[in-house]
Amino acid sequence: MSYTKRNDGRKFDEIRPIEAEAGVIKSADGSARFKIGKTVAFATVRGPREMFPRFMKNPKRGVLRVHYQMMPFSGVGDRIRPGPNRRAKEISMVTANAFSEVIDLESYPNSVIDVFIDIPQADAGTRCAGISAAAIALADAGIPMKEMIGSVAVGKVGDKLAVDLDYSEEAYEGGAADIPVAITSRTKKVSLLQMDGDVTREELNELLEKAKVSCAQINDIQKKALKDKYEVKK
């Protein structure tokens, strides 16, 4: 049985419906909610603030510290044990790395910018939703960034190339490849690229082109979310 049409009726290069909102957590310096399909991500930025523990201070530049976490009830199966696990640590690290290219940390030596990404509801693509949310939250916190970052997962379901896989596609019995990609808004640089599964070189190139298109759509939504927060007041 081959995968000829998507479970939720989308086109193969169509992303799930997105909602984005900036400034949802009032006590934070910057925050955002990003919902793509059934996946929801909250990003909270606190800082730049004093770095603790002190030995982690960097006198040359600030430190971007990301804390990714899936909430206990966010999955469809068993309770997810809270706290940092191997997967959460990896995602935190790749998220921080994805932003290292665009964020200007040199203006904040010895300090830390904490980004907390919480996933209250997961249906695949959580690290991508987390990155898209974090970009809005960082801009909302007034952190200087060269450009925004949008992120989406592309991949292969059966023998079809698809954009923004949901969980049913990621777990497709006929085999699936999942490739989370993050792309900067202006210069279209790839700042995150991971891969789980097999695709050929040609397929990967094609998927990256599709990801560029989808990330541009996400960038527009991010921009709108930010402007909505500040322009209403005008």
Add this chain to the structure above:
Amino acid sequence: MTSKLLIKDKDIVVPGEDLAQGMDFLPSAGSYRDGDAIVSQLMGMVRVDGKVIKIIPLTGTYIPKRNDTIVGQISDLTYSAWSIKTFSAYQAMMSMKEATSEYIEKGADLTKLYDIGDYIVIKITNVTSQKLIDVTMKGPGLRKLREGRIVKVNSNKVPRIIGKQGSMVGIVKQYTNTQITVGQNGIVWIYGEDAKMENLAEKTIRKIEAEAHTSGLTDKIEAWLKKEVAQ
């Protein structure tokens, strides 16, 4: 090639938005040049001043700057200096020499002057590249705050709260009969004999903070205060 402005003055922009094309414009605070384009680096409002394009941030934490008068809180004591919380990412240090012109005996108890938890009005004398902050308490209006209350506001709204030559805060002081000190770091100290007036002053500060973007705010606040005081 002709230069072209891609945005209007006072537009709201997000990081990574192209502001202008061509070499006739110059990037200033909050923007940078990438090849031909000038690109925004901050979430904020664009100001075009002739050829210079800058972004006025609408959000963000306080960054210490030289000559800023701020309200700080004593957080620690050393042998000869006070460590001060500035409500930014960095601590400030104030040496005994800068704290007072009084004579302090060797080994004296520094808490007698300023104890941990005290709020003080200080002026930043220097900020190093590593953001080490030197502050002084020698100068007009620099003092320890004894009574009253502390209100925290967004430091980007402080210029609006103070107003042109202190007009806005002057109105609040006048109508509510209170003493107010606004630190550049967004810490506001309010003291009034009458607790109700102190409440009103705080409410007014919050109102100014919330409506900082609107024009003609000083007149609006004055009319509002007149009404509130009459009640």
